[in-house]
Amino acid sequence: MSQYRSAWQRLGTFMNDRGDVNYSAMCGEAFIYHLIGSRKFENLDRWEQDIIYCTNVLTEFLETGMIKFRRGQKFYDLWGAVGQTMQAYIAEKKAFGLSSGTLTAYHKDLQHFLAYLDTHDIADVHAITATVVISYTATLGFCTPHIRHRRLSIVKGFLRYLYDRGLAAEDGSPLVPRDQYSKQPVLPSTYTxxxxxxxxxxxxxxxxxxxxxxxxxxxxxxxxxxxxxxxxxxxxxxxxxxxxxxxxxxxxxxxxxxxxxxxxxxxxxxxxxxxxxxxxxxxxxxxxxxxxxxxxxxxxxxxxxxxxxxxxxxxxxxxxxxxxxxxxxxxxxxxxxxxxxxxxxxxxxxxxxxxxxxxxxxxxxxxxxxxxxxxxxxxxxxxxxxxx
Incomplete structure (x- = not known):
């Protein structure tokens, strides 16, 4: 109880500073990014990770009216300037009514792409060139067909978003290759x-x-x-x-x-x-x-x-x-x-x-x-x- 109280007091202070009267999922997400800054989730102290968990629990209760017994889903942090652009892209998708599971997939796969950009010292969306996109897609060869298809689709949508919002001079989405993936239908399991x-x-x-x-x-x-x-x-x-x-x-x-x-x-x-x-x-x-x-x-x-x-x-x-x-x-x-x-x-x-x-x-x-x-x-x- 003390842990929850302490975390939510920090959240309340953040909301007061922003002038937020009502809590929302986007407010909680903004608080989390304010807390971690440019750091990665795994580099946070344990108490900071606990604050993120308590914030996610509050969001879960707000949206579902209940709290699961297991710990909440891992927070897939999107750091830096590129990460902030990815957050804006996900927020737009959320406004379209995408489910929480789909939004989690967006967070997870965009974090994977962001980690690749980070290892190649790319800290600005303008530096995402054709060579970068092609090199990234080459790293997905060991993924399962489903995961590869999903990541390619999400990255392709993000690149199109950059061009549509004027954040990139050229549309990089056509550079993402078609993987010819088709989900094979599975017979429903039945009992007599x-x-x-x-x-x-x-x-x-x-x-x-x-x-x-x-x-x-x-x-x-x-x-x-x-x-x-x-x-x-x-x-x-x-x-x-x-x-x-x-x-x-x-x-x-x-x-x-x-x-x-x-x-x-x-x-x-x-x-x-x-x-x-x-x-x-x-x-x-x-x-x-x-x-x-x-x-x-x-x-x-x-x-x-x-x-x-x-x-x-x-x-x-x-x-x-x-x-x-x-x-x-x-x-x-x-x-x-x-x-x-x-x-x-x-x-x-x-x-x-x-x-x-x-x-x-x-x-x-x-x-x-x-x-x-x-x-x-x-x-x-x-x-x-x-x-x-």
Whole structure:
């Protein structure tokens, strides 16, 4: 508590000096850069790194209303004059509504580019020449295709930003080579109806933890909610009088209304009456042991994996074994029942039917109807080949 208080007092002094009345994420970022100056994060003293952590926690609580158990993400510092320009570029991207995960990727990859410039004594954006860009791209040869593609794309966007804002005399983005990267589609991991039934049956509902786990797994398997939405589920989302669950999805922001099925409702009542610890938090699912805080999606992933193993269900390395696999499995069940794609999209909360078409590749019965007959091989083909 003393550490948080001390860090936020420094932050308050910084805000007073700037005349800031309300705290914001950009205010916190400005304070961090004011603290570290031109130094690198790894060269800071421990107390300075702790101040950065406390500031990030405050931003996290401001934007999400909660604090994760694990330490916040590493702060990817962007130092010097070039780093300040990169910060401005990222701030512009943030204004466009990019997600926090995407912005973290921008910080990380631009820091990688900045480190390369730093080792070559380039401290001004005007010194980023064609030779520098080509030499940097050559260093990415040992990266995975995905990482290389991402870094090239982000650096290319940054170089275009420099030219568009008049910070560079020439547009350096065409110098970034095309890497011909294409993300290969992966088949969704699914489980059969019997496997899902075995998974649910493996949960011992005699304990508070079992009651909670049973309700969470049942909601995921029956309704196909994403793990984050299950963990965020609050009392206000349950409309008992109408037998529906209404919520705004974390990933898409889209409002979704799902039926409160009888077995799901019974599981929720059993947990709320006999399993949930006493707490004023608005979240339904809480930790079994104090502090009774909300769960996160990694915990739900561990819960699903645990009961898959207890049920004796073998999952290969290629088949995922978390809550998202249960979501995919629900889509498979709906496809087997000849449910129209628009209905599946509505059930799973997709913005468009195009997203739901992703699951068509697991409908083997329908795919067999699309298979073309293999033409017969003429007998002349085998003439003279029997001795080979």
């Amino acid at each position: 109806r019997d496997e899902i039934a075995a998974l649910i049956a493996a949960i011992d509902r005699s304990s508070p933890k079992g009651k909670r786990d049973y309700a969470m797994v049942l909601i995921t398997a029956r309704l196909g909610l994403r793990a984050t939405d299950v963990c965020d589920l609050g009392f206000e989302n349950l409309r008992w009088e109408d037998s529906v669950i209404i919520l705004n999805q974390r990933k898409t922001g889209e409002r979704i209304e799902l039926p409160l099925l009888a077995d799901v409702g019974a599981a929720l009542i059993d947990y709320l009456k006999y399993g949930r610890p006493v707490s004023e938090l608005p979240f339904i699912f809480l930790h079994v042991n104090p502090p009774y805080d909300r769960l996160n999606r990694t915990t739900l992933h561990s819960i699903v994996s645990l009961y898959l193993r207890r049920a004796g269900i073998v999952f290969e390395k290629e088949r995922r074994h978390g809550p998202h696999a249960l979501r995919h499995s629900l889509a498979g069940v709906l496809l087997a029942k000849k449910t129209p794609v628009p209905v599946i999209a509505a059930v799973l909360g997709h913005r468009s039917t195009e997203s739901a078409r992703f699951y068509l590749r697991i409908d083997l019965q329908a795919l067999r109807q699309c298979a073309l007959k293999v033409p017969a091989v003429p007998p002349a083909f085998y003439v003279g080949r029997s001795s080979r």
